[in-house]
Amino acid sequence: xxxxxxxxxxxxxxxxxxxxxxxxxxxxxxxxxxxxxxxxxxxxxxxxxxxxxxxxxxxxxxxxxxxxxxxxxxxxxxxxxxxxxxxxxxxxxxxxxxxxxxxxxxxxxxxxxxxxxxxxxxxxxxxxxxxxxxxxxxxxxxxxxxxxxxxxxxxxxxxxxxxxxxxxxxxxxxxxxxxxxxxxxxxxxxxxxxxxxxxxxxxxxxxxxxxxxxxxxxxxxxxxxxxxxxxxxxxxxxxxxxxxxxxxxxxxxxxxxxxxxxxxxxxxxxxxxxxxxxxxxxxxxxxxxxxxxxxxxxxxxxxxxxxxxxxxxxxxxxxxxxxxxxxxxxxxxxxxxxxxxxxxxxxxxxxxxxxxxxxxxxxxxxxxxxxxxxxxxxxxxxxxxxxxxxxxxxxxxxxxxxxxxxxxxxxxxxxxxxxxxxxxxxxxxxxxxxxxxxxxxxxxxxxxxxxxxxxxxxxxxxxxxxxxxxxxxxxxxxxxxxxxxxxxxxxxxxxxxxxxxxxxxxxxxxxxxxxxxxxxxxxxxxxxxxxxxxxxxxxxxxxxxxxxxxxxxxxxxxxxxxxxxxxxxxxxxxxxxxxxxxxxxxxxxxxxxxxxxxxxxxxxxxxxxxxxxxxxxxxxxxxxxxxxxxxxxxxxxxxxxxxxxxxxxxxxxxxxxxxxxxxxxxxxxxxxxxxxxxxxxxxxxxxxxxxxxxxxxxxxxxxxxxxxxxxxxxxxxxxxxxxxxxxxxxxxxxxxxxxxxxxxxxxxxx
Ligand SMILES: CC(C)[C@H](C(=O)O)[C@@H](O)C(=O)O
Ligand code: SF4
Numbered sequence: 001x002x003x004x005x006x007x008x009x010x011x012x013x014x015x016x017x018x019x020x021x022x023x024x025x026x027x028x029x030x031x032x033x034x035x036x037x038x039x040x041x042x043x044x045x046x047x048x049x050x051x052x053x054x055x056x057x058x059x060x061x062x063x064x065x066x067x068x069x070x071x072x073x074x075x076x077x078x079x080x081x082x083x084x085x086x087x088x089x090x091x092x093x094x095x096x097x098x099x100x101x102x103x104x105x106x107x108x109x110x111x112x113x114x115x116x117x118x119x120x121x122x123x124x125x126x127x128x129x130x131x132x133x134x135x136x137x138x139x140x141x142x143x144x145x146x147x148x149x150x151x152x153x154x155x156x157x158x159x160x161x162x163x164x165x166x167x168x169x170x171x172x173x174x175x176x177x178x179x180x181x182x183x184x185x186x187x188x189x190x191x192x193x194x195x196x197x198x199x200x201x202x203x204x205x206x207x208x209x210x211x212x213x214x215x216x217x218x219x220x221x222x223x224x225x226x227x228x229x230x231x232x233x234x235x236x237x238x239x240x241x242x243x244x245x246x247x248x249x250x251x252x253x254x255x256x257x258x259x260x261x262x263x264x265x266x267x268x269x270x271x272x273x274x275x276x277x278x279x280x281x282x283x284x285x286x287x288x289x290x291x292x293x294x295x296x297x298x299x300x301x302x303x304x305x306x307x308x309x310x311x312x313x314x315x316x317x318x319x320x321x322x323x324x325x326x327x328x329x330x331x332x333x334x335x336x337x338x339x340x341x342x343x344x345x346x347x348x349x350x351x352x353x354x355x356x357x358x359x360x361x362x363x364x365x366x367x368x369x370x371x372x373x374x375x376x377x378x379x380x381x382x383x384x385x386x387x388x389x390x391x392x393x394x395x396x397x398x399x400x401x402x403x404x405x406x407x408x409x410x411x412x413x414x415x416x417x418x419x420x421x422x423x424x425x426x427x428x429x430x431x432x433x434x435x436x437x438x439x440x441x442x443x444x445x446x447x448x449x450x451x452x453x454x455x456x457x458x459x460x461x462x463x464x465x466x467x468x469x470x471x472x473x474x475x476x477x478x479x480x481x482x483x484x485x486x487x488x489x490x491x492x493x494x495x496x497x498x499x500x501x502x503x504x505x506x507x508x509x510x511x512x513x514x515x516x517x518x519x520x521x522x523x524x525x526x527x528x529x530x531x532x533x534x535x536x537x538x539x540x541x542x543x544x545x546x547x548x549x550x551x552x553x554x555x556x557x558x559x560x561x562x563x564x565x566x567x568x569x570x571x572x573x574x575x576x577x578x579x580x581x582x583x584x585x586x587x588x589x590x591x592x593x594x595x596x597x598x599x600x601x602x603x604x605x606x607x608x609x610x611x612x613x614x615x616x617x618x619x620x621x622x623x624x625x626x627x628x629x630x631x632x633x634x635x636x637x638x639x640x641x642x643x644x645x646x647x648x649x650x651x652x653x654x655x656x657x658x659x660x661x662x663x664x665x666x667x668x669x670x671x672x673x674x675x676x677x678x679x680x681x682x683x684x685x686x687x688x689x690x691x692x693x694x695x696x697x698x699x700x701x702x703x704x705x706x707x708x709x710x711x712x713x714x715x716x717x718x719x720x721x722x723x724x725x726x727x728x729x730x731x732x733x734x735x736x737x738x739x740x741x742x743x744x745x746x747x748x749x750x
Pocket of ligand 1: 035135
């Protein structure tokens with residue numbers, strides 16, 4: 001049977017398959033950051049489990065850290081002022097030590113945004129499975145890897161078992177053919193695509209990007225495209241590896257070398273779709289139709305060519321769409337029909353895992369060179385990693401930016417989501433190279449316009465959103481902009497923790513040593529059988545997880561206590577914390593709601609933060625009814641004993657009417673029925689998920705019972721793809737028998 005690229009990579013990683021199609025999938029590469037890992041490590045500790053493959057795990061700090069100069073950096077304890085951010089980073093460092101993992105800390109040039117450093121080091125390789133507790137893991141699909149974001153419970157699952165439980169997604173093919181016009185970049189391609197398919201267009205799918213215009217893209221541009229596959233609703237985006245991929249990877253510290261490189265390339269060359277492979281969904285896009293693109297609203301699908309205008313809700317035929325446009329325009333503070341080039345901005349952010357690589361900085365610098373930022377604009381440039389920063393400085397890009405009045409910062413996520421001090425003030429408007437323009441994303445009340453690095457630079461110079469094509473530099477300047485970042489051999493030792501006095505080993509509860517290995521007990525999740533109660537109605541489309549729980553609440557290292565943060569920006573006035581009396585959860589009887597029914601589609605889109613289901617749970621809501629859910633949120637609910645329930649639009653609308661009348665709804669999972677006094681509907685649920693919910697089974701314990709199969713898979717993996725085991729660690733790598741305190745002493749030499 002002909003296979004797609006996704007089919008092939010998937011098939012090469014199946015450890016075991018159940019009758020209902022649920023697979024145990026082996027994970028080759030696990031990236032870890034400080035926000036989504038503390039609760040996962042805590043889970044390991046409580047169960048006495050070690051990390052199964054430290055050689056396939058790489059950690060860094062990126063979300064919380066300040067991007068101010070590190071000249072006087074000693075350690076994170078003294079450097080990070082904000083207490084919760086500091087605690088989260090310290091907790092990661094303690095966990096790294098206790099579990100013996102490789103870590104790039106703030107004193108290491110290789111530190112940076114997880115999705116920048118993985119590829120940069122050659123940790124990300126074609127044909128691998130890559131996961132991270134972060135939705136933009138899709139970035140790594142640019143290498144022909146199957147890469148997707150996971151929740152914290154799944155982070156724990158991967159740490160413990162190096163596998164994940166998954167059902168196979170559908171195949172979606174997006175082909176971009178023809179010639180792009182000058183000034184149009186990978187970012188414009190992906191913004192345009194999301195405009196075409198919508199933020200739910202790829203739900204349930206892995207997208208393969210192909211076509212002549214994709215082939216011509218550099219690795220940096222391919223990463224920008226796959227990065228935003230998640231904004232198109234897809235779990236992952238992939239591009240078949242080719243010579244461009246190999247040229248980028250060759251010589252990177254963790255890429256295979258010598259004969260192993262040749263064997264790897266021979267395998268990678270098989271990773272392309274068979275000629276007659278069949279896709280469930282096909283989308284064709286003409287490259288010539290793509291202009292430099294910007295967003296006008298509060299969803300990444302709200303795109304328009306820079307030459308276009310703000311849409312007029314009155315022209316929307318669909319009433320739900322009209323409502324969504326009105327809501328977005330009210331938030332973003334724009335009038336219908338305003339030409340995009342007349343939109344005045346306050347700030348510019350050049351950075352994020354979408355656009356902070358060397359090529360992005362070169363593109364922005366080529367526009368900025370010899371010009372000055374508009375005097376009312378503050379512009380910041382945040383390189384994606386320390387190595388990119390160093391390279392940019394070698395090329396003099398920092399000087400170009402500084403001379404133009406742009407701020408030159410240290411590596412991190414920064415104002416992409418503002419978990420650190422880099423934030424917009426309420427109503428400030430920003431041209432941003434990041435990936436999400438959700439309400440409150442860059443700060444409470446912030447207004448974001450997504451665009452390419454060159455477009456953001458042009459906006460910074462003019463002070464208005466600007467068609468970069470009017471400012472393009474000569475061919476000569478652009479000639480060098482495609483040379484990839486050259487990585488010098490790392491100076492630091494691989495497992496680098498700062499020498500600092502006050503990092504104490506992670507506390508290990510007495511009698512609960514994290515090294516018992518094969519604890520296969522399956523227990524620990526709350527059971528879900530029936531649930532009856534007040535049901536809160538909500539009429540919002542594309543409810544994103546930033547809306548469910550804003551960034552400032554992600555700094556906790558616990559799973560509990562988040563109920564009061566649920567829908568924070570909608571429930572409370574951010575300036576005085578007073579309740580908004582109009583929001584449904586502030587009204588009686590909905591303060592007691594146990595169920596939420598949302599009439600809009602694509603519930604839970606965006607970030608992978610498991611804090612979203614934790615917040616619902618803590619509030620007391622354990623079931624959400626909607627017409628469709630984003631994949632990661634859907635999955636995260638099940639991992640917490642919660643039920644995301646899909647019904648038809650008509651059924652959801654009828655239940656919403658009952659909910660508005662204050663009637664109770666009953667969800668009977670055992671018999672798969674939803675009942676209200678007026679209606680009774682049957683619903684579908686995957687048998688394995690139902691089994692786990694009804695019996696309160698924890699996945700990790702279940703998977704550990706398949707340890708023999710995992711070991712067999714690992715033996716085959718070492719024989720077939722030897723470059724996937726941590727180098728100089730082969731042999732020991734597949735058998736971590738560490739008592740954890742010793743594991744930290746073992747030198748992990750890549
Ligand atoms: C913190 C993390 C869970 C989150 C994500 O999953 O995307 C963040 O990176 C984001 O961009 O919102
Ligand atoms: S989207 Fe932003 S916050 Fe999330 S990983 Fe990328 S840079 Fe960091």
